[in-house]
Amino acid sequence: MKKFITILFVCFGLASYGQTTINPDTVCANAVGEQYFVTNTPTSTYNWTITGGSGVLQTGQGTNSITVDWGGVSGLYPNAVEVIESNASGCPGAPILLDVFVLNLTGNAIGPFCAGDPTTALVGNPAGGTWSGTGVVANAFQPSTVGVGNYVLTYSMGGCNTTINVTVNNGPVTGPIQHF
Amino acid sequence: MKRILFILFLLVGFTASSQCVLNESHVISPAGPYSPGQTVTVWYTLGTFTGININWIHAFQINLGVGWTNLTPTGAPSNVGGSVGNWLWDLQHTYPSGFNFGPGWRFVNTGNAGWGTSATGPFIISFQITVAQTCTADDLSISIEIFDDCTTGGWSNGGCCVDPAYNIYNGTVQLPLIITSNINHF
Numbered sequence: 001m002k003k004f005i006t007i008l009f010v011c012f013g014l015a016s017y018g019q020t021t022i023n024p025d026t027v028c029a030n031a032v033g034e035q036y037f038v039t040n041t042p043t044s045t046y047n048w049t050i051t052g053g054s055g056v057l058q059t060g061q062g063t064n065s066i067t068v069d070w071g072g073v074s075g076l077y078p079n080a081v082e083v084i085e086s087n088a089s090g091c092p093g094a095p096i097l098l099d100v101f102v103l104n105l106t107g108n109a110i111g112p113f114c115a116g117d118p119t120t121a122l123v124g125n126p127a128g129g130t131w132s133g134t135g136v137v138a139n140a141f142q143p144s145t146v147g148v149g150n151y152v153l154t155y156s157m158g159g160c161n162t163t164i165n166v167t168v169n170n171g172p173v174t175g176p177i178q179h180f
Numbered sequence: 181m182k183r184i185l186f187i188l189f190l191l192v193g194f195t196a197s198s199q200c201v202l203n204e205s206h207v208i209s210p211a212g213p214y215s216p217g218q219t220v221t222v223w224y225t226l227g228t229f230t231g232i233n234i235n236w237i238h239a240f241q242i243n244l245g246v247g248w249t250n251l252t253p254t255g256a257p258s259n260v261g262g263s264v265g266n267w268l269w270d271l272q273h274t275y276p277s278g279f280n281f282g283p284g285w286r287f288v289n290t291g292n293a294g295w296g297t298s299a300t301g302p303f304i305i306s307f308q309i310t311v312a313q314t315c316t317a318d319d320l321s322i323s324i325e326i327f328d329d330c331t332t333g334g335w336s337n338g339g340c341c342v343d344p345a346y347n348i349y350n351g352t353v354q355l356p357l358i359i360t361s362n363i364n365h366f
Contacts, residue, residue: 084360
């Protein structure tokens with residue numbers, strides 16, 4: 001058992017230490033508390049700079065790990081995260097940079113529907129994501145398969161989500177043909 | 181004609197090699213390279229000073245690169261058989277001729293001002309220096325220059341003006357590499 005726990009510990013430790021973020025990094029619009037870090041040298045200090053994307057450094061300046069809140073404007077922000085490590089003598093190293101892509105998902109509104117209406121394609125921006133929710137099949141909404149009501153559909157991409165509300169109403173009830 | 185040229189060649193050769201300092205050596209501890217904050221001790225020995233045309237020795241000047249600090253004298257040269265006077269540690273001194281000296285030891289002849297000393301060595305000096313705190317690869321060169329009448333202007337009959345500086349160390353401050361990992365995002 002001890003051996004198993006040791007192996008788990010080693011694997012977890014290696015996985016944590018060796019984590020690598022692909023450049024550019026992607027964050028969701030209006031994300032808060034996003035953590036960025038470099039390997040820590042205890043005698044060093046770290047000066048972080050956040051540029052573009054309406055990013056605001058929230059915690060951790062001077063340390064090897066910070067948190068950042070990002071804005072809502074989608075786009076690629078080159079060198080948005082920069083860190084310069086200084087050793088115990090105060091000598092700075094080379095700046096380390098990371099580009100950040102702020103991903104702001106939106107979904108086109110659809111409906112309201114009547115029960116029995118035909119299937120309607122769901123459109124998300126940017127394209128390439130996945131729709132999910134009640135009545136969603138292959139990125140399309142099927143009013144005929146759900147009952148009357150309000151539904152929340154979710155569009156997902158790159159770990160980010162956005163939702164739209166869809167309403168399905170009763171269809172018209174047509175009585176029997178009358179003959180005056 | 182060949183004979184004249186040969187004689188001229190011999191004369192030129194003799195003049196070029198007519199330095200007064202002989203048998204220079206040194207010990208430096210610890211050996212380089214050096215990092216900020218490191219203290220180094222230097223011992224320099226001048227085996228013999230032969231004052232051509234009665235040029236007497238006047239001073240030992242320590243030349244240091246900008247990367248050094250805290251120069252501290254630890255051993256003055258001796259004056260065995262020399263003139264009346266003493267070796268004085270000085271950071272800077274301007275001789276009557278206008279020649280600027282320092283830092284190092286200069287001989288103060290209390291009998292005949294400006295004469296230097298008739299001692300011929302051996303002379304041993306020692307000093308400590310420390311590598312200054314820096315973030316750049318500053319110069320850490322160390323050399324010693326010997327000045328005599330010819331240089332200080334204390335005697336008009338030149339003869340030891342060509343003594344080159346004795347090089348003890350050439351190098352720059354060794355800076356620790358700062359290697360920062362890539363930025364990771366949880």
